Amino acid sequence: MLEAVPTTExxxxxxxxLFAIGLVGVIxxxxxITVLMAVELMMNAVNIxxxxxxxxxxxxxxxxxxxxxxxxxxxxxxxxxxxxxxxxRLKSTINVxxxxxxxx
Amino acid sequence: xxxxxxxxxxxxxxAVASSILVVAMRNPVHSALFLLLTFLCVAILFVMKGxxxxxxxxxxxxxxxxxxxxxxxxxxxxxRHLPDERVLSNFWKGGLLVxxxxxxxxxxxxxxxxxxxxxxxxxxLRTTYTYRHRKVHxxxxxxVRKLIRRGKVVGNSEAVGMALYTDYLVPFEVASLFLLVAxxxxxxxxxxxxxAIEEENIPAYMLERSETEHEVKEAMSA
Numbered sequence: 005m006l007e008a009v010p011t012t013e014x015x016x017x018x019x020x021x022l023f024a025i026g027l028v029g030v031i032x033x034x035x036x037i038t039v040l041m042a043v044e045l046m047m048n049a050v051n052i053x054x055x056x057x058x059x060x061x062x063x064x065x066x067x068x069x070x071x072x073x074x075x076x077x078x079x080x081x082x083x084x085x086x087x088x089x090x091x092x093r094l095k096s097t098i099n100v101x102x103x104x105x106x107x108x
Numbered sequence: 109x110x111x112x113x114x115x116x117x118x119x120x121x122x123a124v125a126s127s128i129l130v131v132a133m134r135n136p137v138h139s140a141l142f143l144l145l146t147f148l149c150v151a152i153l154f155v156m157k158g159x160x161x162x163x164x165x166x167x168x169x170x171x172x173x174x175x176x177x178x179x180x181x182x183x184x185x186x187x188r189h190l191p192d193e194r195v196l197s198n199f200w201k202g203g204l205l206v207x208x209x210x211x212x213x214x215x216x217x218x219x220x221x222x223x224x225x226x227x228x229x230x231x232x233l234r235t236t237y238t239y240r241h242r243k244v245h246x247x248x249x250x251x252v253r254k255l256i257r258r259g260k261v262v263g264n265s266e267a268v269g270m271a272l273y274t275d276y277l278v279p280f281e282v283a284s285l286f287l288l289v290a291x292x293x294x295x296x297x298x299x300x301x302x303x304a305i306e307e308e309n310i311p312a313y314m315l316e317r318s319e320t321e322h323e324v325k326e327a328m329s330a
Contacts, residue, residue: 010116010156012223018120018153020214022127022146024207029131031203032196035135037182041143043205044174045127051162059157060223062232064271067264070154070162070280071272074169075283079290081174085181086298092185093300101198 015056023049036091036098040084070096116156123149136182140175147171158230161265235259236270 022045029042051070058066092098126145133139147170154163238260241253272280307313 010113011217011220011261013151013220014116014120015157016218017181017215018123020211020218021124024211024214025124025127025131027210028203028207031206032200033137034196037178037185038131038133038139041130041136041178042137044170045130046144048170050268051166052153054159055154055162057118058159058233059110059230063123064228064267065234067159067162067233067268068271068276070159071165072279072283073167074162075287078169078174079249081177082290082294083297085177086294088181089184089298098185 012056015052015108019049019052019056021049022046022052034099034101036088036100037085039100040081040088043084044081047073068087112156116153119149119152123153137179140178140182143178144171144175147175158233158264160263161268164265230264231261234264234267235261236267 026042026045026049029045030039033039033042051073054066054070054073058064058070060094088098091103095102122145123146125148129142130139130146133142147166150164151166154160154166205269237257238258239255240258242256243251245251246252302310308317
């Protein structure tokens with residue numbers, strides 16, 4: 005049962021739910037922008053995990069890692085969106101199923 | 109139920125609902141706005157776990173920076189003029205199945221009471237440590253220098269800043285290098301190749317052409 009204060013397990017369950025939703029989004033969506041948003045959602049779920057454990061073990065390392073993950077997410081979003089724009093210029097579509105030239 | 113638990117349940121419900129809507133919305137602008145709501149809810153959850161600085165960074169970087177980037181791209185790509193297409197891919201059933209499996213996996217692994225939460229105290233998350241040598245007089249008269257660690261309770265932001273600039277200085281610098289590389293990469297990838305007509309109109313090309321014409325004229329007249 006949930007106790008008076010939101011426990012680590014409650015945070016982990018929330019984070020697992022968000023991660024699963026993000027994973028579903030990555031798999032089932034065809035719009036590339038939405039796929040990238042779902043990836044950001046998954047990264048956020050991982051951040052919740054790290055912050056919860058940082059509190060549980062009374063250690064700052066989880067928060068430091070979270071900051072680095074946010075950095076990586078920012079770079080990934082920038083490069084990913086640049087790729088999307090270039091794909092749109094090249095093929096006039098951002099449908100992930102259309103970009104299959106490497107499909108052997 | 110304690111107020112903290114009520115806040116957690118409300119914010120968590122909003123976060124889950126809006127993240128479902130992120131995935132389910134057809135219009136990317138709506139998805140982006142629900143993603144913003146999810147980010148803000150997660151920032152509140154961070155603050156509740158004693159991570160005030162990370163919560164602020166979450167709002168600044170995600171809600172401020174990444175969302176603007178997403179919305180810019182959505183505006184650049186005219187979604188209405190895209191050919192009509194189905195929202196879901198052909199294997200959406202498999203995707204839902206995988207998501208359900210991962211969810212159940214997490215849910216069975218994270219049973220309540222696994223981690224035996226201690227009495228909640230985020231004092232350690234607000235403490236910076238300073239190290240200094242101190243002379244210690246031994247009983248036998250010898251004087252040795254000992255390294256003494258002293259903790260000082262400050263704010264969470266100061267503690268994180270101290271950790272970033274002392275213990276995690278090298279990763280911090282690597283992160284800045286990573287951001288530089290990502291920026292250059294995004295510029296290079298996103299750069300537009302000029303068409304032939306546009307290339308004829310850039311100043312450098314026009315100058316070069318006039319010089320070539322001049323040289324050809326001189327060679328002809330010589």
